[in-house]
Amino acid sequence: MALAHAIMTALIDDDLSGYELAKDFEASLGFFWHASHQQIYQELHKLADRQWLNKREVSQSGKPNKIVYGLTGAGRKALARWVYDKTRTQAAKDELLIKLYNLSTENARHLAAEIAERRQQMMRTLYLYEKVRLRHYADPASLPVRHKGVYLALLAGMGQGEQFLAWCDEALELLAAVDSA
Amino acid sequence: MALAHAIMTALIDDDLSGYELAKDFEASLGFFWHASHQQIYQELHKLADRQWLNKREVSQSGKPNKIVYGLTGAGRKALARWVYDKTRTQAAKDELLIKLYNLSTENARHLAAEIAERRQQMMRTLYLYEKVRLRHYADPASLPVRHKGVYLALLAGMGQGEQFLAWCDEALELLAAVDSA
DNA sequence: AAAATCATGTAATTTGTTACATGATTAG
DNA sequence: CTAATCATGTAACAAATTACATGATTTT
DSSP: OHHHHHHHHHTSSOOEEHHHHHHHHHTTGGGTBOOOHHHHHHHHHHHHHTTSEEEEEEEETTEEEEEEEEEOHHHHHHHHHHTTSOOOOOOOBOHHHHHHTTOOTTTHHHHHHHHHHHHHHHHHHHHHHHHHHHHHOSSGGGSOHHHHHHHHHHHHHHHHHHHHHHHHHHHHHHHHHHHHO | OHHHHHHHHHTSSSOEEHHHHHHHHHTTGGGTBOOOHHHHHHHHHHHHHTTSEEEEEEEETTEEEEEEEEEOHHHHHHHHHHTTSOOOOOOOBOHHHHHHTTOOTTTHHHHHHHHHHHHHHHHHHHHHHHHHHHHHOSSGGGSOHHHHHHHHHHHHHHHHHHHHHHHHHHHHHHHHHHHHO
């Protein structure tokens, strides 16, 4: 049920098409929730059937028509109620850390390369988040209430990201020592 | 395919029963991977069929018999190869952060309570990890290679956990201001 | 001409969760 | 006698991934 509510959350301020939602899930919202376009399209159909979303077709010049979805009154109510539902504790899953349990002199270099690549990726993501923060959340105290929540989520993502970078450095140092031994 | 390899990883040093594995997945390994006992039992059957694990029944006094699984040579090889497979980028999923996107004066108190509860949970987890660290990883430089990897995973978990605590404090402060406004 | 982006979908499979089921032993 | 722990499973359902599919437009 959570993907449904993540999608509705993305639609609070703007009406979006499935394609646009999929891109959002890759970018901003994607730090906290991931979904493929296939999943999104199926969920959109279900949500429209349930009357939590309405749809309208928008013709564009030079591009295929798109189907834009928006929250209905019922959808907004369902979303507001969902906040009080029991939060399912997230299932932690990170293959890379499991792989580290299998560290050997043989694979140390490979794992170091993987960590270095992830570090790069995280740097790029953090750069984007920092831009968003400066543009929209530079003065958190003056934000409207709901946006303070978004700001907190952003802080969580940035904090985790920065912590990850620090860990990568430590890991790479230790792995270099293993590899040269 | 990743649950299979997480299970095999848990069996590198010790042979374990499904029940024991399920507990491990709740505790130490569970920081990085989660699995229910139902999933574990099914995966164990598959792995045994594939000859990556062997099983033997152990009778216990005063307790039901247990079926203990151990890695075969083929299993160890498969695990070693897996380290070089493409690591699937983890799907970030945290309902709580999505809920924060829906912050309002009405639900601020509820969300603060949820965050406070998570903070407590994380404190307990970190306490356990700190005990493990002191007991087994107090002197990382002198660890055997493979255990250095486990140590790095532990560091990642602890770093993320501590970062989460700091974030909780910041979030609770901001939410208190929202609630009293 | 080829590749990338825009746009939407179906089908098959795998993975994960929830509910149901059993039965013994131990601690309060 | 009640609850908790030990121990293993099946079945139904929901969620997610992978593969397949189409077709227009824009950029290189």
